[in-house]
Structures are given as structure tokens and as C-alpha cells.
Amino acid sequence: MNFDIRDISLAPYGHQKIEWVRDHMPLLRSLEEEFKETKPFEGVKISLSVHLEAKTAYLCKVFAAGGAQMSITGSNILSTQDDVCAALVEDGLSVFAYHDATMEEYERHIEMCLECKPNIIIDDGCDLVTCLHEKRPDLAVDAWGGCEETTTGIIRLRALDKAGLLKFPMMAVNDADMKHLFDNRYGTGQSTWDSIMRNTNLIIAGKTVVVAGYGWCSRGIAMRAQFLGAQVIVTEIDPVKAIEAKMDGFRVMPMKDAAPLGDIFCTATGCNKTINTDHMLTMKNGAILTNSGHFNCEVDMEGLYGIALERVPRRHNVEGFKLPNGKWVDVIADGRLVNIAGADGHPAEIMDMSFAVQAYGALYIKEHKDELPKHLIKIPEEMDKMIASRRLQAWGIEIDTLTEEQEAYLNSWKL
Numbered sequence: 001m002n003f004d005i006r007d008i009s010l011a012p013y014g015h016q017k018i019e020w021v022r023d024h025m026p027l028l029r030s031l032e033e034e035f036k037e038t039k040p041f042e043g044v045k046i047s048l049s050v051h052l053e054a055k056t057a058y059l060c061k062v063f064a065a066g067g068a069q070m071s072i073t074g075s076n077i078l079s080t081q082d083d084v085c086a087a088l089v090e091d092g093l094s095v096f097a098y099h100d101a102t103m104e105e106y107e108r109h110i111e112m113c114l115e116c117k118p119n120i121i122i123d124d125g126c127d128l129v130t131c132l133h134e135k136r137p138d139l140a141v142d143a144w145g146g147c148e149e150t151t152t153g154i155i156r157l158r159a160l161d162k163a164g165l166l167k168f169p170m171m172a173v174n175d176a177d178m179k180h181l182f183d184n185r186y187g188t189g190q191s192t193w194d195s196i197m198r199n200t201n202l203i204i205a206g207k208t209v210v211v212a213g214y215g216w217c218s219r220g221i222a223m224r225a226q227f228l229g230a231q232v233i234v235t236e237i238d239p240v241k242a243i244e245a246k247m248d249g250f251r252v253m254p255m256k257d258a259a260p261l262g263d264i265f266c267t268a269t270g271c272n273k274t275i276n277t278d279h280m281l282t283m284k285n286g287a288i289l290t291n292s293g294h295f296n297c298e299v300d301m302e303g304l305y306g307i308a309l310e311r312v313p314r315r316h317n318v319e320g321f322k323l324p325n326g327k328w329v330d331v332i333a334d335g336r337l338v339n340i341a342g343a344d345g346h347p348a349e350i351m352d353m354s355f356a357v358q359a360y361g362a363l364y365i366k367e368h369k370d371e372l373p374k375h376l377i378k379i380p381e382e383m384d385k386m387i388a389s390r391r392l393q394a395w396g397i398e399i400d401t402l403t404e405e406q407e408a409y410l411n412s413w414k415l
């Protein structure tokens with residue numbers, strides 16, 4: 001075993017946190033039981049880079065229960081939780097990550113995580129895969145394939161695939177219904193506001209909230225802001241999404257018009273400079289800027305560092321920046337994905353579904369490794385439906401099934 005973590009003495013609280021989420025993740029619990037018996041990953045090396053908090057730690061333990069040799073790192077310098085890392089190391093897993101690492105340390109950890117020459121890669125944002133393609137192709141020799149967790153990772157993989165350079169098949173976990181319909185929408189929706197509220201201790205009701213984007217994450221964020229009593233403005237670049245936002249009851253306008261109106265801003269577009277310094281200069285004094293997209297470029301933090309006359313810590317996870325016009329803006333978690341870098345990420349029940357897709361996706365890679373093309377691959381529809389049925393079963397919810405007569409009716413073109 002090999003590791004590079006902050007402090008092993010933090011393990012007891014890490015174990016408690018993992019135990020808590022385990023109680024709320026019935027799909028992973030049943031997979032853990034099954035994997036203990038069947039050991040589907042015996043001798044399989046898995047490198048994983050996912051936001052390293054308790055739910056991810058539990059996924060790692062489930063893979064390990066199935067016999068996998070785990071090599072683990074985080075996927076963002078602020079989302080890694082040191083107590084959780086310590087607990088995993090105490091359980092005998094290899095972990096290379098700590099909270100608030102420098103970008104150089106983060107990149108070193110990505111490479112250390114790949115040193116095992118993985119058979120399967122579990123990625124969140126495509127950093128492992130990018131490293132294997134750009135910097136360390138020598139470590140890709142045993143790779144059968146992998147699974148990608150998030151929209152931004154899929155965008156990067158699609159570009160790699162289109163260029164004809166993808167060295168192994170990658171399953172688009174994010175695009176499974178059982179992932180983005182719930183994780184991106186309800187998970188990001190709830191946890192973004194959990195983070196903004198716990199980090200600011202301010203009321204949301206009555207405030208003007210500007211949500212950039214009306215995709216899966218951003219519509220969840222907008223919907224939850226509305227439930228909390230905010231007046232919500234949505235910005236978009238896609239005319240169809242903009243109409244959806246309007247029909248859902250939101251004001252829609254460009255960011256340049258929304259910037260002077262907002263009290264709280266949240267981006268989840270996957271696009272850089274969604275909020276740029278020109279926008280910031282028109283904002284109200286005390287405007288709060290947050291981002292829930294994968295990378296910290298959606299709010300132009302580099303630009304803000306460049307124009308800011310002063311930077312002061314305001315609260316835990318909140319930094320104030322004085323602009324050249326004398327006004328201040330407050331940024332939560334340095335513009336990194338606010339729900340994970342400033343809080344604990346998605347609720348456990350949500351990650352139970354997302355990580356079930358990851359676990360079955362990894363199994364699929366293992367079982368079909370000789371026949372899969374070296375492309376970005378969709379999660380099979382039957383897998384999505386099977387996971388949904390298992391989740392309903394865990395809730396004790398039954399649904400109807402078609403009668404033979406109904407099935408015949410639905411398959412007929414005659415009146």
C-alpha cells in the first residue's frame with residue numbers, strides 16, 4: 001500500500017462519516033454484499049479520481065469489497081476531505097490526496113494514482129484520462145476502459161474521441177438517466193443552496209438570484225432558489241433552454257443585464273468566463289459570486305485576481321474582493337464548485353444512484369473489455385432501467401406493468 005495524505009489521526013471521524021452515508025446508500029450496500037460474495041474485481045486495478053468525500057469513499061470500499069486494488073485521488077483541490085482520506089488509508093486503500101493542495105501537488109497526485117497502471121479508470125472531469133493521454137501514455141498500457149462522471153468530463157472526452165485519439169473505451173456515466181436527471185438536477189440544486197446558506201448564514205427569500213445556464217444543474221439550482229423565495233433570473237445561450245426557463249416562470253436576460261440586478265450569482269454552464277470582470281464591475285456592492293460548474297473558470301477568477309485592489313477573508317470559505325470602482329464582491333470557495341468545495345456535495349441518496357451507475361459501468365467494462373470500441377460509449381438503457389427498478393425496490397415503491405393487451409396496443413399501428 002502507498003499513500004500521500006494529510007493526517008492519519010483524522011481517521012475516526014472519517015469512518016463515522018462513511019458509516020453515515022452507508023446507511024443512506026441502499027444500492028451501494030446491496031452491491032457491497034453481492035461483490036463480497038462474487039469478487040468480480042479480483043485482481044483488477046482501478047484508479048479513481050472523484051471528489052473525495054464520504055460517498056466516494058464508500059464507493060471505493062465497495063470496489064475493494066469486490067476484490068479491486070484501489071488507487072484513489074480527488075478531483076478538485078478543495079473538495080477532498082482529509083478525515084475521509086485517513087479512514088480509507090486505515091482500511092488499507094491507497095490514497096493520494098489532501099484538502100487545499102496546490103495545483104502542482106494535485107497534478108502529482110493524479111500521476112501517483114495512475115502509477116499502478118490501471119485496468120479501469122473512474123474519472124470525474126477527465127483529469128486521469130487526460131494525464132494518461134498527454135503526459136503518461138506509458139501508464140495506459142493495461143487500461144481496458146473507464147467511466148466518466150460529469151458533463152465537463154464528457155465534453156473533454158467527446159473532443160478526444162472526435163480527434164481519434166481516445167486510447168480505450170469510456171462509458172458516459174453522466175449521460176445515463178439515473179445520473180444526470182437526479183444528480184445534476186436535484187443533487188446540485190439542493191447542495192448548492194446548502195453550501196451558500198451554510199457559508200453565508202444569509203436569507204435567500206426576497207433576494208435576486210442570477211443563475212447562469214438552464215441545463216441539468218442550473219435548472220435544479222434555479223428551481224430550489226425559487227422554492228426558497230428568491231426572485232430568479234436565468235441567463236442562457238441556447239434559445240430552447242431559454243424558453244424552458246421562461247415557461248418555468250423565470251426572467252430570462254443576458255448576463256450584462258442581470259449583473260447589476262443580482263444579489264447572489266451561481267454559474268453551472270461548463271463554459272469559461274460566464275461571469276467576466278466587465279459583469280463584476282456593474283454588480284451591486286456585496287454581490288455574492290458562486291459557481292457549481294466543474295472548473296473554476298466560469299466565474300473569471302483569474303480576471304478578478306487581476307483587477308482586485310484588495311482581498312480579505314470574510315468568513316470560512318468566503319473571500320471579499322475590492323473592485324477598482326470601490327465596490328466589493330464576495331466569492332465562496334474561490335469560485336470552485338460551491339456545493340463540494342464549500343460543503344459536502346450531493347445528498348447520499350443521490351450519489352447512491354450515480355455511483356450505482358459507476359459500479360455497473362465498471363463491471364460492464366470488465367465483462368466486455370475485448371469487444372468495446374475505443375470510443376465514448378452510452379450506458380445501456382437496460383442498465384439504467386435496472387438501477388431505477390432497484391432504487392424503487394429499496395424505497396418499497398411498486399409501479400404498474402403492462403398487460404399483454406396493453407403491450408399489443410402500444411406496439412400496433414392500427415386504430
Ligand SMILES: NC(=O)c1ccc[n+]([C@@H]2O[C@H](COP(=O)([O-])OP(=O)(O)OC[C@H]3O[C@@H](n4cnc5c(N)ncnc54)[C@H](O)[C@@H]3O)[C@@H](O)[C@H]2O)c1
Nearest residue numbers: 150151152213215216217236237238269270271292293294
Ligand atoms: N457541482 C456539481 O456537483 C456538479 C454536478 C454535475 C455536473 N456539474 C458540472 O456543472 C456544469 C454543467 O453541467 P450540466 O450537466 O448542467 O450541463 P448542461 O449541458 O446540461 O447545461 C449547461 C447549460 O449552460 C448553457 N450555457 C453554456 N454556456 C453558457 C454561457 N456562457 N452563458 C449562459 N449559459 C450557458 C448551455 O446552453 C446549457 O443549457 C458542468 O461543468 C458539469 O461538469 C457539477
